[in-house]
Amino acid sequence: MEIDLSGQGGEAFPWLESQLASAPGVRRLRVGERSVLFCERRQQLFELNATADTIWRSLAAGHAPSMVVHEVRALGASPAEALSFVIASARSWLAAGLLAPAEVAARCGQTPDAEIHLRLSELTCTLALHGPAHDPLWRELELVFTQFLTARSEGSAHISLVCEAGHVFLFFAGAPLGLFTIDQLIPEVKAILTEAISRSLSDGWFLLHAALLRCGHRGLLISGAPGAGKTTLALALAARGLGYGSDDIVTVSPAGHLRGIPFSPAVKSGGWELAAAHAPQVLGLPIHRRGDGQQVRYVPIDCFAKGDVETLGWALILDRRPDAKPRIEPIEPLAMIAELISGAYCPSHVLRADTLDAFAAGFGGADCRRLIYADLTQAVALIEEMIGG
Structure with missing residues (x-):
């Protein structure tokens, strides 16, 4: 029986006649009576049901999806079901990087x-x-x-x-x-x-999940839980004239010096209107979709803070609360350091004592505070008062 591949399902999948090669480091494993794919790059297992196992083995053998449809049909699936199973499986494996069309890999x-x-x-x-x-x-x-x-x-x-x-x-x-x-x-x-x-990163370096700005020769380091407002606050402060170092990633050298990785601020959909008060162009920028489903806009920045920040002037932990009275409270430097290193990343997964010693020394002259706020404009005013005082 011939299977019609010219319908909507076939048109939606352009690689029906292509050879789909498995990616390096992807292997089918048999564990008891069950089959899984192991992806070395992702360090993940993907379980295969009986139909998916048949489809994977056939694709891995070099058969085009259109031929695999016939094999699945022989298992008892209807033509429409067989086509749907093959396309859905192949599409998910392409999206995960487990497969790639041979002609696309050749173009690469x-x-x-x-x-x-x-x-x-x-x-x-x-x-x-x-x-x-x-x-x-x-x-x-x-x-x-x-x-x-x-x-x-x-x-x-x-x-x-x-x-x-x-x-x-x-x-x-x-x-x-x-x-x-x-x-x-x-x-x-x-x-x-x-x-x-x-x-x-070289040995002795580590990464902080934080924002970094520069005021004169001194740095302002901003930490906070996801959703605390690091990105919109960093963008607003950069629009007010502070040098922009990063809204998300800061490297720390073995000498304790800070350097931001100045990716364009990725403003989430919930912050577009807030950010527009300081960067009006945000509302006209393209919308992108992150892997976690969040919609973001990337805002170009002009005032970059170049080079390392050797002197830390201020360190803030953000605490955004609905209807909170805006205020800045002093905190112990140790509490600030503990907050920062709790989310730090080291390539060896071991934070060296000498690096932490140098990093902690930078807090000796820093003004460490907790910023409690609900309104972005009020938060900016409080920070400007703090760094200008």
Whole structure:
């Protein structure tokens, strides 16, 4: 019996006649009576039911999805069910980076249509773009990452973006990372760069989940739980003239010096109206979708804080509460340090005592406070009063 692949399901999946190759480090395992896929890169197991197991084994053997449909049909599925099963399975594995179309992987190894070269702290990275050079996506990548643009560097990390059928395949060092829609792309590239930065840190360095700004030669470090408002506050303070170091990631050197990774502030949908009071352009910027489902807009910044911050002037913990009376309360430096290192990342997963000693020494002359607030404008006024006093 012939299976009609020309219907809506077939049109929605452009790789029915393609060979889908399994990614390096992906292996099918048999555990008792059950089958799983193990992805070495993700360090994850993906369980396969009997139909999915048949589909994976057939795809891994080099059969095109259209041929696999016939194999699933032989198991007793109707033509429509077989087509739906194969497309759903293949699409999920493509999205997870477990598979990639052979022709797309081949394009990844060819000369790109354009390249963007970046330097982020000690990390150098090349974004290789395979697609129309006039595609507005490339211009948007340059705008969001413009602060990192640099000359070509040998030995840099390599991210390839291959446009295909209205989607983009991402590859890192030649290995597939997944299939993404256009609105998912920039958040995903940022996530890849963030992970690459963390892996590139030399011994003795560590990362803080914090915002960093500069006032004169002194730094302002801002910590807080997710949703406390670090990004909108950092954006508002930068709009008021402080040097912008980061809204999210700060590196600490073995000497205790701070350096922000100045990704463009990613303002979540709930903060767009608040941010617009300080950066009106935010409401007209493209909307992107992060891996956690949050919608964000990336706001370009002009006033960057270049170089390391060697002297910490102020450190704040944010405490946003509905209807709270805005106030700044002093806290012990030890409480501030404990808050910061609780979310710190070290490449060796061990924070060295000498590095922590140097970091803690920087708090000797710092003004450590807790900022309790509900309104962004009032919070900005309190901080300006604090750093101007």
